[in-house]
Amino acid sequence: MRAYLLKRVLMTILVLILVTIYLTLLIHIVPGDPAKSLLGPRANPERIIKIRSAMNLDKPVLTQIGLALGSLLRGDLGTDLFTGRSIGELIRAALPHTLILAWTSLSLAGLIGIPLGVYSATHPDSWLDRFTAIISISFITVPSYVGGLFLLLLFAVKFQWMPSIGLGETGDVLDYLKHLILPASALAITWIGYLARLVRASLLEVLNQTYIRAEMAAGIPLRKIYYRFALKNAIIPTVAVLGLGVGNLMAGAVFVELIFTRPGMGSLIYNAIQARNYPVVRAGVLVVAFLFVAANLLADLLYTYLDPRIQLGKARG
Numbered sequence: 001m002r003a004y005l006l007k008r009v010l011m012t013i014l015v016l017i018l019v020t021i022y023l024t025l026l027i028h029i030v031p032g033d034p035a036k037s038l039l040g041p042r043a044n045p046e047r048i049i050k051i052r053s054a055m056n057l058d059k060p061v062l063t064q065i066g067l068a069l070g071s072l073l074r075g076d077l078g079t080d081l082f083t084g085r086s087i088g089e090l091i092r093a094a095l096p097h098t099l100i101l102a103w104t105s106l107s108l109a110g111l112i113g114i115p116l117g118v119y120s121a122t123h124p125d126s127w128l129d130r131f132t133a134i135i136s137i138s139f140i141t142v143p144s145y146v147g148g149l150f151l152l153l154l155f156a157v158k159f160q161w162m163p164s165i166g167l168g169e170t171g172d173v174l175d176y177l178k179h180l181i182l183p184a185s186a187l188a189i190t191w192i193g194y195l196a197r198l199v200r201a202s203l204l205e206v207l208n209q210t211y212i213r214a215e216m217a218a219g220i221p222l223r224k225i226y227y228r229f230a231l232k233n234a235i236i237p238t239v240a241v242l243g244l245g246v247g248n249l250m251a252g253a254v255f256v257e258l259i260f261t262r263p264g265m266g267s268l269i270y271n272a273i274q275a276r277n278y279p280v281v282r283a284g285v286l287v288v289a290f291l292f293v294a295a296n297l298l299a300d301l302l303y304t305y306l307d308p309r310i311q312l313g314k315a316r317g
Contacts, residue, residue: 008300012293017069019289023282024068028061038081038276054081055278068282077283082275087283090268095287097167098264101256102249104184106242109191114238116192117199121207121234122226132196139193144252148186148259155182165261183260187252195238202234239302242295250288 027034035051036043049058056064071078077087116136120129156164162182168175206212207230215225254266261267265284272280 005301008297012290012297015293016072016286016290019286020068020072020282021065023285024065025061027055027057027278034276034278038278051081054079072286077286078279080280081277087280090280091265091283091287094264094268097262098250098253098257098266101180101183101187101253101262101264104180105187105249106191108184109188109195112188113192113195114199114235116196118203118226118231120196120200121203122222124204136193136196139189140197142189143255144187144190145255145259147189148183148256151182151186152259167262179260179262183256183262186259187249187256190252191249194241198238198241199234202237203230206230206234239299242299250291 034055034057035048038051039047052058056067059067075088077091079085080087080090113136116132120132123129152164155162163179164182166179168179203226212225212230215229216222250265253264254270256262257264257266258270265288269281269284269288271277272284
């Protein structure tokens with residue numbers, strides 16, 4: 001297990017290095033001068049030279065890559081060209097809000113989607129199973145930004161039950177949670193349907209296994225069989241998919257944060273792209289890439305724990 005963990009950590013480092021190299025080269029792939037795009041067509045030539053020097057664009061490409069990798073190793077994400085603030089400070093201010101949004105939406109999706117999937121699998125072909133299938137497929141086809149707009153118009157504008165934008169009052173936990181409900185629900189809609197269908201399919205497959213039939217024949221209560229034995233094995237594909245779905249979750253968070261005017265990584269990256277603030281864009285994408293790889297590592301370790309056979313196979317390999 002330690003060798004496997006070390007291997008995954010090394011893979012994470014390799015991914016971050018490759019992403020850093022790609023983001024450094026991307027500035028040269030995009031047409032136009034980044035400094036002129038940042039300052040505008042009427043910029044002072046001396047100012048352009050200064051910005052190019054601040055972005056290390058006046059150095060050879062290989063030197064730029066080396067400097068970027070060196071900054072990555074030091075944990076230095078650079079400086080915001082507009083405000084002069086450390087980009088690390090900007091990310092530390094934005095990242096917690098995005099992580100809370102993502103975690104809340106995943107938790108909400110799990111709390112609703114997994115029980116729906118279990119019920120559908122344990123009551124196949126019932127009218128509630130068919131109704132759940134319709135609801136699940138409908139949720140899967142709803143993009144997060146469409147769900148966000150619908151929830152905003154319905155609960156914030158029409159009924160005025162929920163606040164529409166922002167984070168709420170600083171230091172007021174209840175107000176913060178109240179402002180979190182609609183964005184988290186918008187981001188969770190697609191995952192509720194997806195988890196429900198995935199859990200249903202996985203659980204139906206597990207329930208047809210020989211050991212489950214033997215437990216049923218032994219007179220073990222069905223509820224205990226479903227939730228203690230069958231669901232533990234059926235949930236493994238779901239854990240793997242959740243790890244892989246972090247990228248889609250972060251992409252959806254961008255739109256949700258913009259719709260509800262929430263400060264977070266999505267808003268930070270979007271505003272930096274609009275302003276052609278390349279150092280902030282590069283640092284933001286790098287942090288999102290790290291979160292994606294870390295989530296995959298966590299999911300991999302979790303389903304290895306859930307299924308000891310996977311760990312045994314790795315040890316033999």
